[in-house]
Amino acid sequence: MSNNKLLKGLAVALMGASTMANATEGMWQPHQLPQIAQTLTEAGLTLDPSQMQNFEQFPMNAIVSLGGCSASFVSPKGLVVTNHHCVYGSVAYNSTEENNYIRDGFVASSLAQELPARPGALIYVTEEITNVTDAVTGSISADLSGKDYYEQVEKNKKALISACETSKDYRCTVTSFHSGLEYNLIKYLAIRDVRIAYAPPLSIGKFGGDTDNWQWPRHTGDWGFYRAYVGKDGKPADYSEDNVPYTPASFLKVNAKSVNEGDFVMALGYPGSTKRYRTAFDAENMFTWTYPTAKRYREEMIAVIENETEEGSDERIKYQSRIASLANYAKNYGSLLESYNAGTVQERKDALEQDLAKWINSSADRQAEYGGVLEEVRRLQEASEATRERDLLLGYIGQTNLWRLSKRLYKYAHEQLKPDAERASGYQERDVDRLKRGLSSIERTYVASVDKAIMLHFLEQYAALPESQRVSEYDQIFGLNDGFDKDKVMSILDAMHAGTDLHDKDVLLSWLSKSVEEFRNSEDPYIQFAVASYGFSEAQESQSEELNGQLRKIMPKYMQALIAYKSSQNEAIYADANSTLRITFGNVMGYSPKDGLYATPFTTLEGMMAKYVPGDSEFDLNKATLNAIAKKEYGRYFNNTINSVPVNLLADLDTTGGNSGSAILNGDGELVGLLFDGVYESVIADWDYDQNLNRSIVVTSSFMLWAMENIDNAHHLVEEMTVVE
């Protein structure tokens, strides 16, 4: 079976249908817009939908990626608007004790004052999209082993990328759609002289802090402005004073009034990743085992860290952001589990697969085409879960500093033996700087007692695993063959930490230039541990590639069957998010987060003021903000339906991580806000979109423009943009 045949089926399926269970579900590729043109026009799009199917035309060509965030051009002089949290790293990079741009914000009053973004910051403009499915998988024999198939796909992708990246002006990706049913080669113009034009103070840009993260009501001014610079020849260039602002193919006009309740809106951006088509088995495994277990592990790890470090101590401060991150994901998993348990995603997935199986079995042709596919996918997924307990536990043990780094160093020594192109990703020349930064941070993160306590905690759980999941190297090193003896394991850990020098930054870095032989001869206990368990790690990786390769062979067929079935049910299909340009549409609307409560679609400046807590790390406001709100000079930004300036708004847009900074447009294609978050009940959206509960949170263009004029003294940028009403 060739992939061409698969693609023909796909094209039919994708063209045929436009109904969805949820009218506003879907992250559409531009070329799919003809399919949903009527729906869009009925929903309120006044632009010609056919105009939007071309990523080289307005408004799509104003939309750019920052790699992980979305953004858009808003002036002919390369001005780019995105979220505050997307420019945060660049603000921090330029911030000092005297010039605390993080706290106070930063406004360049002229081009000359604009500051270089953090090293590595790029603005990606989509230039070409080519279907390369044949080149990636068309010539690979299905008879290959999983591992060989996996490696051949990687090799083909690398060759395509290498041919595409003709200079450092371009970055290219080969991206899978529908689990490998289609591959696209995407070529981006990569603008590398990026500068900060304006960022609001933290008290606006991150108002509400972690407390308000994923929450509504919300009052965050999550915007920030970059400017793209190029050489005088108009081409990307390294930073130079002689560079000039980039002239984008088009830019967005900004609407001073933003929108009203019920209005049509669309988000244009680069959503990162979703799991909408995962199997019922996969979902059940994740929600009944992985998420609850990982949530528990994270909470246990926090408890261990807090137990080992005194509140306010230097040791605790080293772990502050780690604790916040552990807690953040524990909260994220908590939301996933609440939504899963309260909702019907599992039932619907179960029913869908039963229906799909019935549909396949009810036709001889379909049996011939898809017979056994569902069973094969199930078998592979079961196989990949056989050692899930062990794998997750070793994953958490592997988060301790010295263990994580010594493993990486030894792997690095092995990869050095290969030509650069063949090295594992993360161990190539291009990765060395990042690797060094990681090693150098050891002194800011290492607390021996915490590393030991985390290891001890999770080793105890590891030691309780059945024989089939045990790793003889671990058992031997920690003396676990006769069961778990806490004192004994602790004395081994004590000895390891007493005997190692790896907590010294220079020692760590010196290992980057050592040979495999030198590792083998080392007496450092952690290096010895890495050497002893290397065989297991490599075997684990091989096994994973073997399984992944087998899945890569079967999943396109699975998705083809699923798409054909959905098409027979008249359901439109969009691909899972994969960091490529997408369009999603919906309306400004509130929702009921729980019985007896309704989240109204707008918040106001007065509501922001009501949250103000003087001196608080999350809810403080500076004097300029307090004065501006008190004065109530709202001018053209006043919205009489809410009797204030709208601050944030809710819309039933289908978005996910990576959409941060996405332009929110009204039906006329004018910028009315920036997407920056979703509500708590939307965390499950990576798996399942529910129009009743899924709400994106948007900071309005009105709040942004009003603050630029009334708080941050950024009038010149407002004037540079084309503001309409």
Place this chain on the structure above:
Amino acid sequence: MSNNKLLKGLAVALMGASTMANATEGMWQPHQLPQIAQTLTEAGLTLDPSQMQNFEQFPMNAIVSLGGCSASFVSPKGLVVTNHHCVYGSVAYNSTEENNYIRDGFVASSLAQELPARPGALIYVTEEITNVTDAVTGSISADLSGKDYYEQVEKNKKALISACETSKDYRCTVTSFHSGLEYNLIKYLAIRDVRIAYAPPLSIGKFGGDTDNWQWPRHTGDWGFYRAYVGKDGKPADYSEDNVPYTPASFLKVNAKSVNEGDFVMALGYPGSTKRYRTAFDAENMFTWTYPTAKRYREEMIAVIENETEEGSDERIKYQSRIASLANYAKNYGSLLESYNAGTVQERKDALEQDLAKWINSSADRQAEYGGVLEEVRRLQEASEATRERDLLLGYIGQTNLWRLSKRLYKYAHEQLKPDAERASGYQERDVDRLKRGLSSIERTYVASVDKAIMLHFLEQYAALPESQRVSEYDQIFGLNDGFDKDKVMSILDAMHAGTDLHDKDVLLSWLSKSVEEFRNSEDPYIQFAVASYGFSEAQESQSEELNGQLRKIMPKYMQALIAYKSSQNEAIYADANSTLRITFGNVMGYSPKDGLYATPFTTLEGMMAKYVPGDSEFDLNKATLNAIAKKEYGRYFNNTINSVPVNLLADLDTTGGNSGSAILNGDGELVGLLFDGVYESVIADWDYDQNLNRSIVVTSSFMLWAMENIDNAHHLVEEMTVVE
């Protein structure tokens, strides 16, 4: 100036006006209804308002008090409905490990199975209301000292009550309206054979527990049924098997449909106490000093207790309910402060008093009548706050077990020297049982280390007070004359606790029969402390009576001025709540607790199910409830505007503590629900009613009847009532 003159002014004021800043503000006495008749009719009352001005006529004569709770007759056979939390003590009294009525609920399937309520339970039916202002204050010379005036008022009240309480079939009160401007003698028929007919399981009656207390969304089935029994002659009688159900003068019909959003509702009940006419000075003192300080003291006390007792230990368990109570009031004060700081109550009080002063000063007649009154009230209130720091601190020190009890015992010995009628309230014959119960509980509450730690904690703050607020007896006993020496004070406390026997119940009780002389000769350190500080305590009490007496002389005049002024502004006046029968009206409506959120006016059975947490102490549901909700057999209780059975609802009724169990009637006078709580933003309502934020929480008649039929098997009671649709 005679009180008759005052009263004439009052009558004019009360009749003249009917506009209020908040249309639904006001806890009206029945006789005031003619004033607001038009407003009521326009709001949706279809009953003739004049019918409601008479407390002896339907529907007012169906409304009874339980002393602290409100209730109403709902059948001709003495069936009384109120809140679950109002019958809780009686359910607990009958509950055993085998018959766990608290957990499982209690349904008497026939009259014979009904169980006696807790000892002392009474149903109060209002029989007579007489204006006795002249008898209370008319003959007292204004020249008396404050203390003498105070005592004369008390004496006159006692005489009126004594004459009124002709047998134990009656209970009488003399109640002040408008700060002593009017006194009413109220005579209640006191039905003393009270039995429990039905209480739902705790998982319905207290669903949501302390977590949901004061919160919306709410899903609590806070109802319970008593039955009033009397002798065969129809008169109140002690419990006897021969007693018969009481035949009330009238009873309420119950509406199966409850109400819809926007519908007119009124609450009929006995609200306990409000502070709506407190002065600006008083408000400022309470909100800027007393509440914040008391909140802090409570939080500190919790911290001290938790520090001294290990989680899960017997000691901690002894303090569990104390901690809950401290936290509950700290939360309550927190809400008061949030509302005060976010709102304008102080500004409005300040403005009102400025306007009042201007109004008085702008007329020679008014100057002659009220000149100096405002200043005198201010002077007295300032005087009473002179030692506020000391008084509050000693109050918290006085909450420790042995100190509280030894002071009470020594006071008791002194009061024994007087004839019973002259003894201080709380120390008369009628109080001895309660006193003994208090002493007997020592073994369930005493933890020496906690008593010592609390004393130490607050003595340190006491020792930092200026000389003018210090008490020489305390300074001497705890060696504080040369400053606070923690070790020294602790060793004194150690010695006191080592040397006392008062933690022994029998020893404590034995002191009830000891003479003042025996106290004086005792070597028990706590008894010595009580003896040494008795003079100070008595002086403090005298001083308080002197100030209160002076306030009793001036406050009626202050209120007269305020009423006359408000009348001149066309504002209607209602008296502060004082546990007498009141009517308040409003509408079923949601509210916005904060920017971006709207509390919808109804919750549903599905919402209750969504809160269900198996095995949780607050959010568990029993099988019968789960099955009944799953079956969705909602019959006549289904409300199609919310697509479910309404569980709880919100209304802008003006209510307070004591209103618990109040009948909520529709415009036709049918029971549509029972009031049981207010939302968090309503806690400040004792001081200030804001129609935007003040919401009472009501359990609907629909939920109650549906649960009686579908969960609790109480069909016979539904049949006994008159259910209409």
